[in-house]
Amino acid sequence: MRTLQKQDKEIFDLIKKEEKRQTETIDLIASENYPSKAVREALGSIYVAKYSEGRPYKRYYGGMENVDALEILVEQRVRKAFGIREEWAVNVQPYSGSPANYAVYRGILERGDTILSLDLSHGGHLTHGSPVSLSGTDYRIVHYTVDRKTQQLDYDAIAKLALETRPQLIIAGYSAYSRIIDFAAFGKIAQKVGARLMADTAHITGLIMGKMHPSPFPHADIVTTTTHKTLRGPRGAMIICREELREKIFPKVFPGLQGGPHNHTIAAIGVALKEAMSPAFRAYASQIVKNAKQLAKSLQQLDFQIISGGTDNHVMLVDLRNKDILGKQAQELLESSGIVANRNTIPFDPNPPFNPSGVRFGTPAVTTRGMKEKEMKQIASWISEVISNPASAPRVKKEVASFCKQFPIPD
Numbered sequence: 001m002r003t004l005q006k007q008d009k010e011i012f013d014l015i016k017k018e019e020k021r022q023t024e025t026i027d028l029i030a031s032e033n034y035p036s037k038a039v040r041e042a043l044g045s046i047y048v049a050k051y052s053e054g055r056p057y058k059r060y061y062g063g064m065e066n067v068d069a070l071e072i073l074v075e076q077r078v079r080k081a082f083g084i085r086e087e088w089a090v091n092v093q094p095y096s097g098s099p100a101n102y103a104v105y106r107g108i109l110e111r112g113d114t115i116l117s118l119d120l121s122h123g124g125h126l127t128h129g130s131p132v133s134l135s136g137t138d139y140r141i142v143h144y145t146v147d148r149k150t151q152q153l154d155y156d157a158i159a160k161l162a163l164e165t166r167p168q169l170i171i172a173g174y175s176a177y178s179r180i181i182d183f184a185a186f187g188k189i190a191q192k193v194g195a196r197l198m199a200d201t202a203h204i205t206g207l208i209m210g211k212m213h214p215s216p217f218p219h220a221d222i223v224t225t226t227t228h229k230t231l232r233g234p235r236g237a238m239i240i241c242r243e244e245l246r247e248k249i250f251p252k253v254f255p256g257l258q259g260g261p262h263n264h265t266i267a268a269i270g271v272a273l274k275e276a277m278s279p280a281f282r283a284y285a286s287q288i289v290k291n292a293k294q295l296a297k298s299l300q301q302l303d304f305q306i307i308s309g310g311t312d313n314h315v316m317l318v319d320l321r322n323k324d325i326l327g328k329q330a331q332e333l334l335e336s337s338g339i340v341a342n343r344n345t346i347p348f349d350p351n352p353p354f355n356p357s358g359v360r361f362g363t364p365a366v367t368t369r370g371m372k373e374k375e376m377k378q379i380a381s382w383i384s385e386v387i388s389n390p391a392s393a394p395r396v397k398k399e400v401a402s403f404c405k406q407f408p409i410p411d
């Protein structure tokens with residue numbers, strides 16, 4: 001970055017400050033991860049200069065031979081990494097997860113059609129029909145929830161609700177749900193009521209490719225995912241749908257919602273997909289889950305309430321109400337100790353979303369830094385110490401910074 005340093009000290013300094021912040025803190029935000037150096041090199045490549053509106057071999061501009069080859073290669077890698085064949089159409093152009101989801105809705109639904117999805121406050125995503133998202137204003141939204149007692153999905157209750165409300169689209173796949181999703185059960189429900197099934201695997205794509213979570217294929221008609229969470233790619237997204245839906249959905253990405261694809265991002269997604277097919281990635285995905293299970297167990301031993309009693313994946317929700325603290329204050333306190341996480345609603349939360357009753361912890365980023373079960377026990381102990389004794393935060397912050405030196409963000 002010597003050129004940048006010489007040319008633009010202000011931005012250079014802010015990058016260096018952010019690098020220091022990330023290096024010296026523990027990132028427990030479940031949706032964040034560190035891409036490899038190879039991914040970042042592709043992201044910084046000359047592809048950033050190229051316009052390529054359209055689809056491979058059907059473009060509006062010249063100079064396409066390498067862009068076409070790149071996009072086709074990345075689409076093939078998507079199929080290979082998910083273990084699917086040509087009957088699935090792949091689009092790696094969506095700028096991010098939110099526009100990918102919206103392109104699907106606009107492609108297969110009419111205004112006023114019904115979407116059945118998990119309530120945001122139970123672990124769903126804004127783009128699954130929250131009233132503050134366009135998805136919630138253009139369609140009739142019916143939400144299922146987790147079961148009050150088990151705090152897990154109740155597939156019989158979802159089937160009943162589907163029969164009563166007759167949705168055109170059912171969404172499975174979440175931002176804060178810590179249990180295995182039974183995509184086969186969702187597929188059966190969708191078939192029974194004549195709905196399409198969309199799996200939004202944004203959070204768990206790396207776990208699916210690393211064989212730690214069942215695949216949504218062939219149960220879902222459409223799969224959307226971001227590429228920057230457990231997958232360790234650049235910020236981006238993709239849509240995979242049954243071939244017969246291609247002509248409905250893909251024109252909503254371009255020209256419907258977007259202009260030129262971000263070819264540098266597509267190159268970096270390709271690099272991440274190659275990494276995700278390696279034996280090392282399988283071990284990584286398995287360690288993410290082992291770490292999450294250990295963190296949840298250690299927190300439980302320190303009298304923290306984990307929603308649904310544990311985790312099967314990379315994420316957990318903690319109900320803080322027995323600790324006499326709410327999510328916002330806990331988030332701020334943890335941050336002052338060098339532990340970065342986000343406040344989160346818990347199912348049936350009596351408190352408002354701006355200051356909900358819970359926090360969400362995830363293990364993808366700490367696992368990328370090489371932390372294992374032993375370190376999860378240490379992190380749980382710091383979390384407990386700081387929450388029960390806020391005065392310990394400055395000391396813990398120093399300990400965290402020194403601990404983090406042993407786990408550099410990898411190249």
Ligand SMILES: Cc1ncc(COP(=O)(O)O)c(C=O)c1O
Pocket residue numbers: 031096097098099101125127173174175200201202203226236237
């Ligand atoms: C399940 C799910 N879908 C979609 C998105 C949206 O992705 P983006 O933030 O890239 O728009 C997220 C982001 O957290 C998510 O968790």
